Each structure stands twice: as C-alpha cells, then as structure tokens.
Amino acid sequence: MAFRSGSELSGLLRAAEQGQATERRRLQKLLRLEANERDALFRAACELRRRHFGNRIFLYGFLYLSTYCRNDCRFCFYRRSNALCHRYRKSREEVLEASGRLAASGVHLLDLTLSEDPILYGREGFGSLVRLTAEVRRATGLPLMVSPGVAPAAVLGELARAGADWYACYQETHSRPLFRRLRPGQSYSRRMRAKRAARKLGLLLEEGVLCGVGERPRDLARSIRAMAALGAEQVRAMSFVPHEGIPLASRYSGDREGELAAIAVLRLAFPDRLIPASLDVDGLKGLERRLAAGANVVTSLIPPGQGLAGVAQSALDIEEGRRTPEEVKEVLERCGLEPASRAEYAAWLEARKREARCA
C-alpha cells in the first residue's frame, strides 16, 4: 500500500513508537507497506530495539530431541506421512552431551523441542521428558524453553517444576480457516488453551506465525493482536520453507520480504519483547537482514557432529559449524551489535516473570 505522503507513514510509525501499534487498522497498514517504504519501518524497529535492549542480542541453543510426529501439518517436513524425512529420537546421553556443548559455547538458553512424538503422547507419557528437562537444567544451569507440542496442562506444570522457564507453541496462523488447512485434524482452541494454561503455571510463552502459507495482511494483524492478548513474551515470524514430500512442496517461498516486514511490525507492536532471527530459514547468510528488521534473539544455534536437525531446514549450515555462537558473533559485530551476557539475559527473564506473576 503506498502512503499518500511521507508524513502519513511517519505518523503511523510515531503512533507505533508511542505504544499504539496493535490497533488493527494500523497493523494492516504497516503490513501492507510497499518495498520503497519499508526502510523507514526497519529503522523505526531498530530504534525501538535500541531503546529497550541497547546493542545486546540473546543467543538460543536448539536441540530437536525427536522428529517422530503423530500429526500431518501440511507445511511441515516432519509430518507423519512424509516418508522422505530422517526420523530419530535422541537418547538421554546424547541430549546431555549436546546440551553441555551448547552451554560451553556461550548460548543464553537451551530450547528442547520435540515433534508430537506418538510415544510421549501414547503409552510412555511425558515422564522421560520431565526427567530429562530436570537433568539438563542441573547439568547446564541454563534457562530452558520446552516445545513438546500441545501437551496437557498437568505435563506443562511438571515441566515448569523440572526447571523449564518457557513454553513455545506456535499457532502459525490465527485465522481459523487457514489453521484448518495447515493443521488438518487439529484443534485450534485446544492449542490456544495449552498456551493460556502455561501462562497460568508461570511459564513464559513464545507464540509464532508462519509467513508465505496463504496468509493475508489482515490474518497477520489478527495474529499480532492474538499474541498481545496471550501476553506472549517472545513472538516470532518465520518464512515457510518448501520440502519434498509435503503438500505445499511446490509453493514458492524464496521471497523473505513478508517475514522481514512481519518481524519489524512485531517489534513496533512489542518493543520490549523478544523477537527471533532464526537461522533455520536461510542459515547464517540470512541473519543480518533479520537483525536489521528489529530482531533481538538469534535462534536455532545447533552444535555440529551430534546428528541434530533443524525444523524448517533440517540440515542447513549445521555440520559446517555455521550455526554456532562464534560464527554469529562475527555477523553481530558487522551490525554494531554484540551478544548479551548471561547475567543480562537472566535479569530480563526474572523481570518478565515478576511482571507475569503480577498480571
């Protein structure tokens, strides 16, 4: 959408800087900006990041513990019916070893992610994951995010008591018709209820949207408002990446403009929250653009040599050792940014938890 004048765009960005960005029409206008208007959007997003976080960036290690899934999401490489993806379940020993390596590399948090593994959701239950969460916490002392899918509230409570700080569960869209197309057979409401339950249990929440799967600006605006209503402390926008063996395999997804605009608009709507720049879509070479859109967390750092996969890109940059803090630091330096200290991340976490308890 072209603005009639530069001052109309400036007015919109000023309103966002004053905390009025989650109004539906404003969001839609910002999400419809044309390419030549986006520089101003990115500058405003980076300025807001600077005000709230200075030049500090957080780094998240990522451990994909199981790639077996009971679901058949149409956008996902690891969907149940895809025979072309490599399936694994990491043993306790493998997880502890990889966690130790990531901790030693200097990340601020470990993200323990699983597909909705039929074993956990079936005969075995979540006991092994709860025990493993406690062990990783004890062994590394690092804050933890858990992403086990739509787990029952009782399990989320056990994970919180075992040492998890965060629950990540992405709706991917907050348009119910699009959700039904993307996640056949799954309940939109149940997924949202799990997140509300997690908040009540004292877990911080990461919510996310997928870009390039048929969403319109008004759907993204709805997602941003839903994230605000949930009180999510970390909000992510990520591009869909096509893979062989999935129904959306032929969908074009080379253009990251939608994701970058969404990251910047998220920064305007959530100036003091965490917004990821994921290495999972374009690897290290895509990091600079995402930081320039206002992101302040580098996610999906994965140690090489452990047979670990990414989610959107199962192998990109992993065994080449390009998803490591060392490599990321060079990019941060080029952007005038630097990794936060662990104490800075811990202080942010504690402050958010205090606020969440009072909310």
Ligand code: SF4
């Ligand atoms: S998005 Fe998650 S729940 Fe859906 S198929 Fe992939 S791993 Fe399973």
